[in-house]
Amino acid sequence: MNIKISKIEKKTIIEVSGRVDTVAAPKFEAAVKEQITDAEELVIDMDKLEYISSAGLRVLLWAQKTMTDRGDMKLINVHENVMEILEITGFSEILKIKQGGS
Amino acid sequence: MKSGGKKKIIHSVVFKSVFGIVLLLTAFSLVVGVIGFNSFTYALLDTYSDDAFYTADTAVTCIDIDRMDAYAESGGKTDEYKEAWNKMETLCNTSGVTFIYVIRPDLTDYKHITFLFSTINYNTDYSCYEFGYVRETTNDEYREKYKRLYSGESERELVIRDKGYIETDPHITAMIPLKDSSGKTTAILCVQRQMETLTGVRNNYLYKIIGLLVITAVLVIIGQSLYLNFVLLKPLSKITKETSRFSKENTAGKTRLQETIKNKDEIGGLAASIDKMEERIVRYVDDLTKITAEKERISTELALATKIQANMLPNIFPPFPDRTEFDIYASMDPAKEVGGDFYDFFLVDDDHLCVVMADVSGKGIPAALFMMATKIIIANYAKMGKSPSEILTAANSAICSRNQEDMFVTVWLGILEISTGKLTAANAGHEFPVLKQDKVFELYKDKHGFVLGGMDGMRYKQYEMTLTPGSKLFLYTDGVPEATNGESQLFGTERMIEALNKQPDAEPKEILQNVRRTVDGFVKEAEQFDDLTMLCLEYKGKDDR
Numbered sequence: 001m002n003i004k005i006s007k008i009e010k011k012t013i014i015e016v017s018g019r020v021d022t023v024a025a026p027k028f029e030a031a032v033k034e035q036i037t038d039a040e041e042l043v044i045d046m047d048k049l050e051y052i053s054s055a056g057l058r059v060l061l062w063a064q065k066t067m068t069d070r071g072d073m074k075l076i077n078v079h080e081n082v083m084e085i086l087e088i089t090g091f092s093e094i095l096k097i098k099q100g101g102s
Numbered sequence: 103m104k105s106g107g108k109k110k111i112i113h114s115v116v117f118k119s120v121f122g123i124v125l126l127l128t129a130f131s132l133v134v135g136v137i138g139f140n141s142f143t144y145a146l147l148d149t150y151s152d153d154a155f156y157t158a159d160t161a162v163t164c165i166d167i168d169r170m171d172a173y174a175e176s177g178g179k180t181d182e183y184k185e186a187w188n189k190m191e192t193l194c195n196t197s198g199v200t201f202i203y204v205i206r207p208d209l210t211d212y213k214h215i216t217f218l219f220s221t222i223n224y225n226t227d228y229s230c231y232e233f234g235y236v237r238e239t240t241n242d243e244y245r246e247k248y249k250r251l252y253s254g255e256s257e258r259e260l261v262i263r264d265k266g267y268i269e270t271d272p273h274i275t276a277m278i279p280l281k282d283s284s285g286k287t288t289a290i291l292c293v294q295r296q297m298e299t300l301t302g303v304r305n306n307y308l309y310k311i312i313g314l315l316v317i318t319a320v321l322v323i324i325g326q327s328l329y330l331n332f333v334l335l336k337p338l339s340k341i342t343k344e345t346s347r348f349s350k351e352n353t354a355g356k357t358r359l360q361e362t363i364k365n366k367d368e369i370g371g372l373a374a375s376i377d378k379m380e381e382r383i384v385r386y387v388d389d390l391t392k393i394t395a396e397k398e399r400i401s402t403e404l405a406l407a408t409k410i411q412a413n414m415l416p417n418i419f420p421p422f423p424d425r426t427e428f429d430i431y432a433s434m435d436p437a438k439e440v441g442g443d444f445y446d447f448f449l450v451d452d453d454h455l456c457v458v459m460a461d462v463s464g465k466g467i468p469a470a471l472f473m474m475a476t477k478i479i480i481a482n483y484a485k486m487g488k489s490p491s492e493i494l495t496a497a498n499s500a501i502c503s504r505n506q507e508d509m510f511v512t513v514w515l516g517i518l519e520i521s522t523g524k525l526t527a528a529n530a531g532h533e534f535p536v537l538k539q540d541k542v543f544e545l546y547k548d549k550h551g552f553v554l555g556g557m558d559g560m561r562y563k564q565y566e567m568t569l570t571p572g573s574k575l576f577l578y579t580d581g582v583p584e585a586t587n588g589e590s591q592l593f594g595t596e597r598m599i600e601a602l603n604k605q606p607d608a609e610p611k612e613i614l615q616n617v618r619r620t621v622d623g624f625v626k627e628a629e630q631f632d633d634l635t636m637l638c639l640e641y642k643g644k645d646d647r
Contacts, residue, residue, distance in 0.1 A: 019590075025464075054462075055464045058508055061557075091552070
């Protein structure tokens, strides 16, 4: 898993690539927690994300809960395989998602 | 063997140090010796040669140089010759020289000399040459010097026979040309003087230097050995003893090395370092022992936890031996000692069987604790007779109210009315169930709600279907489709369904074994990454036979 972060004023974009599994999830969590402190808008770019496990979903859930009080959070460029996971787990109902290409 | 080796090392340290000093001392003595030896030689040579030349100058007055040809023709028998010879002999015996003689070399190649006068000191063992004696010139050096004196190139020459320095009878020969009144060289007068004291004095000096060297070397060897023994070997052997004791016992010594080794040098530093090292190692070993004990305790507890968790799930099959309307089989293999997956099934009442398949986010102990709580909460609500939608909604509220860690759990829950085959189910973010209604297993894409524990106030919709006798329901957690092989490939839902359809009519137990075998064959040597949990329910309907 790799994480790339870019900031435009109060908007934070977290680009996450590779596999967010149980091993990588703590790193993902730490990165999100660090970036989220002063962000008003959080964008998670999943263009290069191959797989996300339940531990990774937990981080998304926590981020969503935190951002509801403060501003806005959305996932962009979500591909089919990840989308499937989000739909099965019902996360697609509580997260703002913009789908990407196949 | 060991102690022998140690001694050898210590000796070699002393030997090297002493050997170096002795070597330096010898080199120093050699330099002093050579300088002193040469100084002596030059000083004495100066004195001897001055003396010889002085005698030579005096000897010239004994003879009349203008009468040299007459002397040569006299045959040594004329009065004139005898008078001169007598004067010369007296001079020879009073001046302390060995020889005084007058020669004429043959002037073509200076290879032979003819003695005109030859007088000797009677205190020596030598004898003098007779008048007119002819002999070969001793060597090229003499020859060269004769030539120079005859040609007028020099007025005095000195030959030093001091070869080898310690050779007996070193001597010098002072030579001056005898020139007649017209200035022509007619003969050479030579004075030979022995340098007996030179050898004696020089040798004496050498013996003293050698003696001094030997005495100093012995003193240095003894002194250095004692000194090294005191400052190096004793403390070193203490250190060696202590370190070998420590390596055997691994406990702090009764006295610290620093207390017995007071050196304020590198040895003292070494002792202090070893003291510190021992302290650290002892502390480290203590810590390690504690950590190991702690680890063992944890692993014992984990093993126990594994059993407790396994026993929490219904694991005696067949679970309801007297119920012929259905067959059920399930298994859970945690990736770690304890897992976050669980299945559950129980009779709510005589006609209703509740089946649960759930997967907690994460793994290990946190997931296991969360799983235990969830299992109990769901079972409690189910046993109150609620519908699947009500059970999940209530369980979600209960879990959310105490969920600080944002853990969540995906749950599929179904209640089978045994008499009719009506299945009412709800899905909280869990994998799609697989259903075999007719001949083959197919993925049943049911409606999904959000995971339990994710957000308070979520509502869960339920759906209904009717199972005909022979129908089978396969439930699983994502550990099955997401089992990963060494090339990071996922097992996938399609392979799972293929595995199910190998023997779709087999008993639930065999079906689960088929899937498990296929997963194992796919994953091979790769580490099991996620909990692997499966359940298969077969509805047989009322036994009318």
